[in-house]
Amino acid sequence: MKKLGIGITLGGVVTIIWIVMNGHASQPSIQYCDPSYPDFCISSYSADLDCNQIPYHNFLVLQPDRHGFDQDHDRIGCER
Numbered sequence: 001m002k003k004l005g006i007g008i009t010l011g012g013v014v015t016i017i018w019i020v021m022n023g024h025a026s027q028p029s030i031q032y033c034d035p036s037y038p039d040f041c042i043s044s045y046s047a048d049l050d051c052n053q054i055p056y057h058n059f060l061v062l063q064p065d066r067h068g069f070d071q072d073h074d075r076i077g078c079e080r
């Protein structure tokens, strides 16, 4: 009887671990951030944005600068 109880407990723990791991894996934790703007996350799928549409200034811009935040190509976007 004692052995059965341990078995059920172990099974429960395994089930909980499985739920936690599976739940974590299915979370939308993978964000497709545009690598041109590593200081923050702009979705790779966002429409063309202008500086007045984002709350950031003076941030690092890498090529390709898809949104054209760095008009003078000094790798600093939306300078103020």
Ligand SMILES: [Ca+2]
Binding pocket: 069, 070, 071, 072, 073, 074, 075, 076, 077, 078, 079
């Ligand atoms: Ca610039």
